Every structure is written in structure tokens, then in C-alpha cells.
Amino acid sequence: MRKVNERRVEVIQSETCYEGFFRLERLRLRHSLHAGGMGPVLVRERVERGDVAAVLPYDPARDEVVLIEQFRVGALDDPAGAWMIEVVAGLIEPGETPEQVARREALEEAGCAIGELVPVARFYASPAKSSERSHLFCGRVDATHAGGIHGLAREGEDIRVLAMPAPEALALLAAGRIQAAWPIIALQWLAANREELRRRWCVS
Numbered sequence: 001m002r003k004v005n006e007r008r009v010e011v012i013q014s015e016t017c018y019e020g021f022f023r024l025e026r027l028r029l030r031h032s033l034h035a036g037g038m039g040p041v042l043v044r045e046r047v048e049r050g051d052v053a054a055v056l057p058y059d060p061a062r063d064e065v066v067l068i069e070q071f072r073v074g075a076l077d078d079p080a081g082a083w084m085i086e087v088v089a090g091l092i093e094p095g096e097t098p099e100q101v102a103r104r105e106a107l108e109e110a111g112c113a114i115g116e117l118v119p120v121a122r123f124y125a126s127p128a129k130s131s132e133r134s135h136l137f138c139g140r141v142d143a144t145h146a147g148g149i150h151g152l153a154r155e156g157e158d159i160r161v162l163a164m165p166a167p168e169a170l171a172l173l174a175a176g177r178i179q180a181a182w183p184i185i186a187l188q189w190l191a192a193n194r195e196e197l198r199r200r201w202c203v204s
Contacts, residue, residue: 007032012041023048047130053101054089054136056120056186057112058166059143060201065169065190066110066146067162067183075179085162085172087183088112089134098135106139109150110161114139118197120189125181136186138193140201166194 013028025046033039057066067085075082090105092098099117106112120136143163151157172178173187190197 008038010038017045045129047132049091049130049132051092051098051133051135052089053092053098053105054087054134054182054186055102055106055114055117055139056087056137056183056190057106057110057114057139057141057143057146058190058197059141059146059163060198062143063166063194063198064143064146064163065166065187066112066141066143067164067169068109068150069160069162070151070158072180078179080179084180085178085183086180087136087186089182092135099137102135102137102139106141108152109157109159110146111148111150112139112141112143112146114141116140116201121185123185134182136182138186138190138197166190 009031011029018024027044030041072084088105088109092101103114106114117137117139146163151159
């Protein structure tokens, strides 16, 4: 029995249906109702992948962001294609902090060394079916030489780095060209905090 703020979840049975790139669990459970008491037994599947750290690299001096583009199987049937514009992200391994992962992935996926990190949000992108929680940051970088193809070959990564002026990235967002949750949230946050961030990072 799990209690959160006096609300209860009773997990009756848990089984692993599949384990590969992710793990799929089937749960039989019941939970507290808003009106009081416990609800009926439900059967729910949950995708398990662990927590993720993601970061939007931002150069305040050049007013540029560093985005990446890569193939995503989830968008395989999208009419616009399966290559998504995203921010740097990676799974948090045991013993790592979200900040450590953000810095590591920025080097691996974009060739960028992150300076100061500013927390943007912590959220579940799809809590109805996945336990994955995202820790999203904005990180200070020097984007002067950002570009090229990056990623780890052993993980099948083929990542194109896109350094662009912040207004251009925001225009792509407004035009619906960016469809993944991480960059949408990160760029909306940047739009609201850009001037304050540049002042904080001492850019006149």
C-alpha cells in the first residue's frame, strides 16, 4: 500500500511483459477516489525507463541556442518525417545527478561544454503510460563553434547539431516545426526569461 498525502494506491499484482530498450509492466491496482473510499481494481500498463535529464544550451553573448536533430521511431508515421528537432537529453544512471547527466550529454550529443545550469522544469511527459520523469535545464555555453554531427556510434546515435539565433528557434516553434515536448517547454521558458537570463549572465 502506498500513501501520498493520505491518498492510497494498492498494487495487487505486478508483472514484466517485455524488457528491452524499455521495460513494460502490467499492474493490477486500485486507488483512492476523490469522493472517498477505494475504486475498483484496474489493469494498467506502464513503460519504465527511469528519469531523464535534458538541457537547452544557450549562448547569451551570441543570443543563440543549440538544438539537435535526430531520428525518432515514435514519429515514424508523421507526415513531416521521423527526424525531430530536440534538445540534448539522456537517461540518468544510478549514482548520477540530473546536472551531471545534462553536462555529459551536452558534450556527447552537441560537443558543448556547459557552464552554469538553470533549472527550467521537472515533469512527466506522459504520466498516463510512463514513469519517465524529466529534469529540464537551460545551460550557458559558447556556441561559436557549435555544429557538425555528433553522438555515440555504439548507441546508434546520428545527431546533427543546429546552432541558431534564439529568435529563429522561437519562430520555428511558433510555426509548429518543433513537436517534441522538451524543446517546446525549454523554448517557451527561454522566451519568457531570455532578457533576465542575459542580464544574469552579464551580457549588455
